[in-house]
Amino acid sequence: MSQKxxxxxxxxxxxxxxxxxxxxxxxxxxxxxxxxxxxxxxxxGSMITTSVKAEEITEEPVKVDFSYEQQDAWYKSEVTDFVWVYRDGDQIIALSPICKHLGCTVTWAGDDANPNKFFCPCHNGLYEKNGKNIPGTPPRGPLDQYEVGESDGFITIGEMFENELV
Amino acid sequence: MLYNQKDLKVLKDEIEFIDTVIIPFAAMDMDMKAPVHAGNLELLQIVCVQLEKQFKGRLLITPPMMTVGEDTSLLGMYTTQLREYGFKNIIVLTHLQAEPGDMNKIRLNEIPLENMSDDMKMEMINDEVKTVMKSVISIWNQ
Incomplete structure (x- = not known):
């Protein structure tokens, strides 16, 4: 059966x-x-890794710093911002510290009379833990939220979006 | 708020909330102490950036006002203008000894930043910022 x-x-x-x-x-x-x-x-992706471990996050909001590069017209600079991060059930929530009134920085439990609220020192604005603004105080809306993730056990921070918890 | 077009537009509508103005006031004498003045100016600017972050919604931080020979006449003229605009609290942030008239003054410490390690610098500046913030709050609570 050889074929030539x-x-x-x-x-x-x-x-x-x-x-x-x-x-x-x-x-x-x-x-x-x-x-x-x-x-x-x-x-x-666009998530920024922070130096805080996810397992260290408790129900008490803590400051989590994150750095990114920002371009301002002529020059680039490294900016460090922070978010308030806490655990809610099995979810991790990150809230922007920028007051929705005029942009001051809010602190957790900054006012002795309101130990479980975010407090804005500029005009005594108050927010619930989930970022909801308390009626009767100056803020006009809830605190913004950030996308949160986890990478190798560390918290990662992503894009900012409007509060969806309220 | 800063002295730029975007913030000044907001300021016009919100003057009842933004009732405080901070004037960074620094010397630029070209004498033996020039390096000290330069260091002080740098610290002053860093403190202002932090203040803006914390209290953006209630402060207007003006561009730094420079002086020679500790002359404060320009400062007096400026404060009159600021009062007419509607500011209730006028705070001068400075390293200088001069005692301005009818305004609050927060005096910064002279910190020799150039001889410090970065960690130390950060710590010193953060402490300084905290002190200034406390002074601002106490002026608000008067």
């Missing part, structure tokens, strides 16, 4: 084989380059 391969066939096969390797060598890297942005976006 003619000289012409043999040359055809070997040329096609070598040719397709060469074509693949040129096209594959180009294709990978073209697709690269897709893989990048997924791997990097």
């Amino acid at each position: 391969v003619t000289r012409r066939q043999f040359l055809n096969y070997s040329l096609m084989g070598v040719g397709s390797f060469m074509a693949a060598g040129a096209i594959l890297p180009m294709g990978r380059f073209a697709l690269d942005p897709l893989f990048q976006g997924e791997a990097q």
Whole structure:
């Protein structure tokens, strides 16, 4: 049952084989380059890792610092901000410390008369623990929330969004 | 609030809430003490940035006002303007000895920042900021 391969066939096969390797060598890297942005976006994300361990977070809100680069027209600078982070059941909540009235920094339990509320020292604004503004005080809305995650046991902070707990 | 177009627009509508103005006041004499003045100015600016973060909604921080020979006449003129605009509390933040007239003054400590390690610097500045914040709050509570 021997099948004879003619000289012409043999040359055809070997040329096609070598040719397709060469074509693949040129096209594959180009294709990978073209697709690269897709893989990048997924791997990097926009979460900023902090130095606070997730297991250290309790029901008492604590300050968690996070740094990022900010571009202001002409120059880039590294900015450090912080969020108030606490545990609610099995969820971790991060709230922005920026008062919704005129932008001061709020503190947890900053007012002795209100030990379980966020307090704004500028105009005595008060917020519940979930960020809800207390009627009768100046703030006009609840504190903003931040996306929170966990990476290798450390808290990560993402985008800011409007409070969804209230 | 800072002295820029965006914040000044907000200020116009919210003057009843933003009732306090901070004037950083510093010397720029070109004499033997020039390096000291430069160091003081740097500290003054860092303190102002922190104050702005904490009390943004109740303070206007003006651009630093510079002086030579501890002359405070310009400061007097400026405070008259600020009062007319509607500010209730005028606070001068300075290293200088000069006693301004009818305004509050918070005197900063002279800290030789250049000879310190970064950790130490941060600690000293944070302490200084805390002291200033307490003074501001006590002025509000008067």
